[in-house]
Amino acid sequence: MRQFPAFFNLEGARIAVFGGGEEAARKLRLFAGSGADVALIGGFADAALAAEFAWTETFARADVGAALLGARLAIIAEEDVALRAAALDEVRARGIPVNVVDQPEDCDFTVPSILDRGEIVAAIGTGGASPVIAKSIRAKLEALLPQRIGDLAGLARSLRGFVVDAIPDKTARRRYWERALSGPAAEAAYAGDLDRAETLLRQQARLAGRARGVVHIVGAGPGDPELLTLKALRLIQEADVVYYDRLVSGDILSLIRRDAARVPVGKSKGDHSVPQAEIQARLVASAREGLRVVRLKGGDPFIFGRGGEELEAVRAEGIEAYVVPGISSALGCAASAGIPLTHRDHAQTLTFVTGHAKEGGVPDLDWDALARPAQTVVVFMGVDTAPAIAEKLVAAGRDGKTPVAVIENGTRADELRVFGTLAELPFLVEEEGILGPALLIIGEVAGLPAEQGRIASILSEASGQPWFGAASHPLKIEESAA
Numbered sequence: 001m002r003q004f005p006a007f008f009n010l011e012g013a014r015i016a017v018f019g020g021g022e023e024a025a026r027k028l029r030l031f032a033g034s035g036a037d038v039a040l041i042g043g044f045a046d047a048a049l050a051a052e053f054a055w056t057e058t059f060a061r062a063d064v065g066a067a068l069l070g071a072r073l074a075i076i077a078e079e080d081v082a083l084r085a086a087a088l089d090e091v092r093a094r095g096i097p098v099n100v101v102d103q104p105e106d107c108d109f110t111v112p113s114i115l116d117r118g119e120i121v122a123a124i125g126t127g128g129a130s131p132v133i134a135k136s137i138r139a140k141l142e143a144l145l146p147q148r149i150g151d152l153a154g155l156a157r158s159l160r161g162f163v164v165d166a167i168p169d170k171t172a173r174r175r176y177w178e179r180a181l182s183g184p185a186a187e188a189a190y191a192g193d194l195d196r197a198e199t200l201l202r203q204q205a206r207l208a209g210r211a212r213g214v215v216h217i218v219g220a221g222p223g224d225p226e227l228l229t230l231k232a233l234r235l236i237q238e239a240d241v242v243y244y245d246r247l248v249s250g251d252i253l254s255l256i257r258r259d260a261a262r263v264p265v266g267k268s269k270g271d272h273s274v275p276q277a278e279i280q281a282r283l284v285a286s287a288r289e290g291l292r293v294v295r296l297k298g299g300d301p302f303i304f305g306r307g308g309e310e311l312e313a314v315r316a317e318g319i320e321a322y323v324v325p326g327i328s329s330a331l332g333c334a335a336s337a338g339i340p341l342t343h344r345d346h347a348q349t350l351t352f353v354t355g356h357a358k359e360g361g362v363p364d365l366d367w368d369a370l371a372r373p374a375q376t377v378v379v380f381m382g383v384d385t386a387p388a389i390a391e392k393l394v395a396a397g398r399d400g401k402t403p404v405a406v407i408e409n410g411t412r413a414d415e416l417r418v419f420g421t422l423a424e425l426p427f428l429v430e431e432e433g434i435l436g437p438a439l440l441i442i443g444e445v446a447g448l449p450a451e452q453g454r455i456a457s458i459l460s461e462a463s464g465q466p467w468f469g470a471a472s473h474p475l476k477i478e479e480s481a482a
């Protein structure tokens with residue numbers, strides 16, 4: 001950039017224009033009605049031009065000193081070389097920024113191509129290189145900008161004080177202007193109805209002033225975006241900021257509004273990239289800015305998700321907070337694998353447990369209760385501790401032949417299901433290189449898909465149709481030789 005664009009205030013400012021011909025007239029027209037106090041040094045011999053510019057204060061060239069008193073800018077449009085040089089000497093002697101028409105080497109500033117919409121002014125400069133290019137750019141801008149955009153800007157200026165009082169918070173105020181000036185109030189102004197535009201701007205400011213931030217703790221489900229609830233989808237698309245966990249799938253993150261902020265606060269085993277207290281503090285801070293905050297968590301927020309802690313922390317600060325349930329990975333994985341978690345013939349009790357103690361290792365669970373027959377045990381975060389879990393259950397009396405299923409990345413494109421028995425569990429995890437996220441489903445119901453598969457394959461052999469044609473993504477399904 002060789003030239004710095006700046007906008008001078010004209011209201012009451014003294015502007016000196018030298019000359020008395022067409023060029024001087026062109027420059028004077030730029031200042032007509034601007035509120036500037038224009039001194040014309042020279043004057044028009046042409047009667048029509050003299051009448052057009054009767055609003056200027058005209059000075060004889062001999063009175064140049066009085067004309068330039070307090071001048072903010074000067075424009076020299078003298079066609080006569082000697083007069084031009086004399087005018088330049090006078091202006092330079094007073095250090096007034098000057099433009100000399102068609103003499104770029106003598107100019108302190110150039111006069112750009114100007115698009116004038118009242119309060120909105122666009123200036124296109126080419127540094128004197130090509131005024132024609134500047135004019136063509138201005139023509140394009142003219143087509144783009146609504147004719148009454150200046151009226152809208154004028155209205156915004158007149159309401160500034162009102163809006164500051166209505167919305168004291170600076171960030172909330174910025175957001176109000178961003179929305180208000182592209183919404184129905186703007187449409188009303190462009191249609192020429194400034195009264196309605198003003199009413200709408202005032203109403204919206206009062207509402208925005210009362211609005212406070214809100215936090216929604218939203219369950220994102222196990223990964224498949226089609227398993228989001230309608231409410232979760234709406235909130236994700238309305239959010240100003242989304243704090244999300246590592247377990248939230250990329251497909252779901254792609255549903256977030258493009259102009260919303262996305263903040264990963266994910267944790268993986270042993271790696272608490274953002275400590276829990278800080279996540280909570282960030283939720284509170286964003287809500288205090290008046291933002292619509294979504295805290296997006298894998299599965300259901302209230303099932304091994306620390307959603308309870310976050311809800312408590314946010315509400316303790318007096319901030320509105322709501323929870324939107326999600327499909328827990330236990331339900332998603334079971335459905336995907338065709339494992340009914342309860343079954344009248346096989347499981348009358350269903351228990352969700354964590355396989356990972358707060359301080360690491362296997363948690364201190366009631367193994368006798370978990371070993372009772374006719375129940376399904378779903379273990380979250382149990383990949384690392386699978387051998388110890390199998391050992392404790394068998395030691396407590398659960399049959400080593402009890403069916404188990406290990407489901408990794410359930411409902412996602414890379415879902416992997418492995419079937420076997422409780423005694424085989426450590427090898428299943430090890431041999432398949434299961435890293436997680438994965439669930440262990442332990443109980444007779446985990447044997448049902450294999451049973452269904454056997455029946456279906458007999459049927460498909462008879463009918464010639466593949467039994468597993470309904471899978472929407474490639475699956476690796478393993479059944480161990482029990």
Ligand SMILES: C[S@@+](CC[C@H](N)C(=O)[O-])C[C@H]1O[C@@H](n2cnc3c(N)ncnc32)[C@H](O)[C@@H]1O
Nearest residue numbers: 222299300305328329380381409410437438439
């Ligand atoms: C911190 S817990 C969160 C559970 C989550 N709130 C829920 O309701 O599914 C994380 C554990 O959930 C399980 N998990 C989450 N998503 C999974 C998925 N898509 N497939 C298998 N297991 C999953 C794994 O056991 C993982 O270690």
